[in-house]
Amino acid sequence: MSGIAAPDYDFxxxxxxDFEVFVRDLLSAQDHLIYSTYRVGADGGIDLKAATEKxxxxxxxxxxPSADKGSLLRAARIEAGKAAGMGLAPVRYVFVTSAExxxxxxxxTQEALAGVADTVKVYGRGWLNAVLALxxxxxxxxxxxxVSSTQAVRAMMQDGVFLRGESRIQRIERNYLRFVHHKTCEVAELALEEYGCVLLSGAPGAGKTTIAExxxxxxxxxxxRVVVDPRTVDQWWAWLEDDTPTVFFFDDAWGQTHHQDHGSRHHDTDMSEFIESVVERQSSGTASKVLIMTSRVQVLQDTVRLSDASRRTVERLAHCHVPVERLPYDVRCRMLFNHVHLAVTDPQTRQDLSIGSWWQRVASHQNYSPRLIEIVxxxxxxxxxxxxxxxxxxxxxxxxxxxGASFRALPPVDQQLLLALSLMDSQLVLWQEVVRRLGSFPSPEFHVDAAVERLNGSWITKASHAGxxxxxxxxxxxxxxxxxxxSISPGAMTAIIRNSVKFDDLIPVCRRGEAIELEVNLRLFSSGxxxxxxxxxxxxRELLARLRDLWDLYACDAADLASGSFRELTSLVEALTLSVRFHGDRxxxxxxxxxxxxxxxxxxRVTRLVDGLGMTSIEPLAxxxxxxAAAIESASPLWSASHSxxxxxxxxxxxxxxxxxxxEPRIAHHQSTGYEADLAxxxxxxxxxxxxxxxGPSVDTYSPAEVDAYLARHLDDYDPDDVAEQIDSIEDVVGWNFTDTRERLSPLLDAEEEQTLSSPRRAPAVLPRPTPVVASPADTTASVAALFRSLGTSSTPGRT
Incomplete structure (x- = not known):
């Protein structure tokens, strides 16, 4: 191979x-300490720290990299000024710069940092390269x-064999600077090191190919020597038997979108024999041949199911099979930063991107995938x-x-199973419940068990729940x-409607079809x-007739309610209200x-059930x-006054x-004491x-004065901004002025009034489109925020 010269990097x-992590790893190796990231200062500056006995x-x-003397001295003085805010007195302080x-x-620079610690060291580019050699x-x-230039990647191509050469090289050239190292990379590296083989599996776009590269x-x-995407069996064995250390890379080893889309009837057997040979060489102590493979989980499942040879091989590879799953939040943030940092060159655009928290919405979105970010x-x-x-x-x-392509390649029963599951509980649905909503398929080959096995690990996840x-x-x-x-398939939608078995099955369907102007709608997408x-x-016609039929079934079940089962009654009336609402929407x-x-x-039916309940407390009635009331208020807020x-x-x-x-009168008379407290x-x-x-409560069932005595204790924990409005609402319901409550809560009310007089309330901010958020540690958010702020002050990295 074309060797890399002794370290002389400009970084x-x-x-x-990347530079921060590089310095962390280099200092840890040189000092025999464990350095960790450490945030110092309100501006989000990022330090490293390590604990010693002293x-x-x-x-x-x-x-x-290009800083001059004046810039470095200014930076050092700024850091010296931050020393008091570190919250500790270091025994040693190291200032590391990539500048010469x-x-x-x-x-x-060292003099500018004098006093920050007992010992102060300043390291520049020369020191970094010298220590890196060790x-x-x-x-x-x-x-x-x-890999700091296209020439280096091209050298790898010349030294190796790339049977899909140019496209692969272009991909590596495009993506190597955007790469972010994470835990799965370490696991895969150790597997390849120990076993001579690693199988990376994951969903499309999860990042398995990036780890492989x-x-x-x-x-x-x-x-x-690098051999990528070989497709001719004879060549495999020739490269395996020669004396040149070789790393083989099979991307989408058993097919890209479905099993055997490589077009070879014998591919599975040939592949299995080749893998077995590589693994045997490693176990016998010959580590000069190693194998990297990727596979979409769906294709891998199909391969194992349809090919005995592949099944045996994959079972043997269990110890070096590395699933590529959802990335940690900080890794997603840094991948996003790398893509933006390298792709955006316009200074004004970079400045605009350095402001705000848009990157948090993107990185924390449940649909985040490295491939989507790369493509966009x-x-x-x-x-x-x-x-x-x-x-x-x-x-x-x-x-x-x-x-899209993956779904369209599935058999019809798989598609229908997924479509039914997509509208059900996103956490976990009992297998039997999904099956009930599939209807029947005419051919015995479309068996539901087989569909589940085909989809498991790729489109669906299986888990055990209560046996x-x-x-x-x-x-x-x-x-x-x-x-x-x-949304664009009436036939598939009609099948969903006809195969529904409970009223609740159709609620998510109807909600996603409500008019856009109904702001209270619950919807899967936040785009309005x-x-x-x-x-x-x-x-x-099919939808609304099925709604009515399913409500009737629900009502028949509810008729057998035991006394006091008001929750079932609530659900029943809410379902009736929704049925009216959905009829109105169509x-x-x-x-x-x-x-x-x-x-x-x-x-x-509802009236009879209401009358039959024997509630004995004001709380369940309320x-x-x-x-x-919530169901009714959300039913059709914008219907015209003449709506039918x-x-x-x-x-x-x-x-x-x-x-x-x-x-309410029955409950009041039922209780000998404590009614006013419960009512409050x-x-x-x-x-x-x-x-x-x-x-409102009946005037002859309670004493307003006694309710007044209990209100303050329940309102004491309220936000001062809300307490006055809440008292107003209670007084409207009861028709009574609760002077005692207002007097007891006067400090809260006075504070709210002073705030209103001194500074008018700010108009509500326009909220961003809601996206599901994955919680992140505060220090991670702060350090990543500093990265994105740097877009406004740094240029894109150069290439040597």
Whole structure:
């Protein structure tokens, strides 16, 4: 191979984060200490620290390859000024810069830091290269140092065999600087080191190929010939039998989108024999041939299921099989930074991207994948910061590019299983429940058990729950794709509707088809689109008839309720309210009218059930009424006054009023003591809902003065901003001024009034589109924030 010269790096190929990690690893190796990241100062400056018997050692990293003497001295003085805010007195302080230092500059920088610690050291580029020569393992790990030009990657290609040469080289050239090392890389490296083979499996876009290319570069740097994507069996054996140390790389080893899409009938047997030979060489002490493989989990499952030879081989590879799963939050952030840092060159765009927390929304999104980030940033061209941010968020909400081809390659039963599962509980669904919603398939080859096995680990995840097998869609972005597929597929949607078995099955379907202007809608996507509206208009007759049938089944079950089961009643009335709402939302579609006879019978059932409940506490009554009120209030807030279904909603409201009016006196008379205390607690919790329905406790069942005595204790923990409004709501419900409560809470009320007079409340901020957030440690957020702020002050890294 073309050897790499003795270390003489300018470190310009490293991002600020890469440089920090490099210095951490180099200092740890040189000092025989464990350095860890350490945030110092309110500005998010990033230090390293290590514990010794004598005290703390603190290091400050300054990635400034082209800095002059004046810049370094200014930076040193700033860091000296921060010393008091470190919260500790280090015994040793190390200032590390990637700049070239003269003896004079080194001395003056050290003088500028005098007093920060008992001992102060200043290290520059020359020291880093000299010490790096003593620690080749650190140099090998930080491959961005030595793969610092397209010439280096091309040299690897010339030394090796790339049967899909140019495309692979272009990919490595494009991505090596964007790479972020993480735990899975270490696991894969150890597996390859120990067993001579590693199998990386994961979903499309998870980053398994990137890890494989990282390993490829490491072994090339050790002097191994690189053989990538070989497709001719005779060549495999020739390279395996010669004397040249070789690293083989089979990307998508058994097919890219489905089993055997490589077109060879004998591929599985040949591949198995080759893998067995590599593993046997390693176990016999011959470590000159190593093998890296990747496979999509779905393809791997199909291969194992359909090929005995592959199954035996994969079973033998269990100890070197490394799943590539969801990346930690900080790794996702740093990958995103690297992509942006390298792709965006316009100074104004970089400055705009350095502001705000947009990167947190992107990195914490459940649909984040390295491939999506790579595709979007590469295609965007970064015409403006906002355009890039918008493109990233839109891609995360609509990740078609990853899942479409894979889904369309599945058999029909697999597709229907996934579509049904996508609309069910995103956590875990019992296998039997999914099967009930699949209907029947005419051919015996489409067996559900086989479908589950084909999909397990790729599209779905299996788990055991209470002795039964549960299923869930493996990745949130897959669920997004499936939902969108349903939105443009009336046939698939009709099958979902007909195969539903409970009223709750259709709630997520209907909610995603509600009008866009209903702001209270619960929807899977946060982009404000009425995703299912068009397809449900097409299927309206089937949908609404099935809703009514399923509500009837629900009501029959509810008729057997034991006395006091108000929660089931709440669910039943909420389902009826939703049924009215969903009919109203489809009112313009053919066959969408609400049958008057059906609704009348349904309302009679509810009334009988309400009358049959024997509630003995004000709390469940208030809870029942307020939950039903919420259902009604959200039913159709923007329906016109002449809408045909406003009257049914009013009738349901009357049933709720009846529930309060008939039960509250009974509850009051049932309790000999403590009624006012219970009522005070219920009013604090449910006043807004009761006021919305125009409900309140009967005047002859309680003493307002006694309720007044209990209110303050329940309101004492309220936010001062809310307590006055809450008292107003309670007084509206009861029709009584609670002077004692206001007097006791006067400090809170006075503080709120003073705030209102001294500074008008700020207008509510426009909230960003909600995305699921994965919690991150504060120090991780702070250190990554510093990286993104650096976009406004740093340029893209140069190449040597």
């Amino acid at each position: 310009a190929s490293l991002s600020p984060y 005290g703390w050692v603190v290091a400050q990293c300054k990635h400034t 230092l003269t003896p004079g500059t080194e001395r003056e 620690h080749p393992e650190v140099e090998r790990r930080h491959f961005k140092l030595w 990282y390993l490829l570069l490491l072994w090339w740097h050790r002097g191994f 940033v590469r295609r965007n061209g970064a015409k403006s910061a906002q355009e890039l941010i918008n493109n990233l968020e839109e891609a995360l909400e609509n990740p078609h590019e990853i899942w 039964s097998q549960g299923l869930t869609v493996a990745d949130p972005s897959q669920r997004d794709f499936l939902i969108r597929y349903l 689109e009425d995703l299912f509206r068009s397809v449900l208009d097409t299927c309206a 009112h313009a579609a053919p066959g969408a009218a609400l049958p008057a006879d059906w609704f009348g019978a349904a309302l009679s 809870e029942l009424v307020t939950e039903l 279904l406003l009257d049914p909603i009013s009738q349901i409201r009357a049933v709720i009023s009846h529930a309060w009016a008939s039960h 607690e219920a009013l604090v919790q449910y006043a807004n809902s009761l006021a919305g329905l125009g409900l």
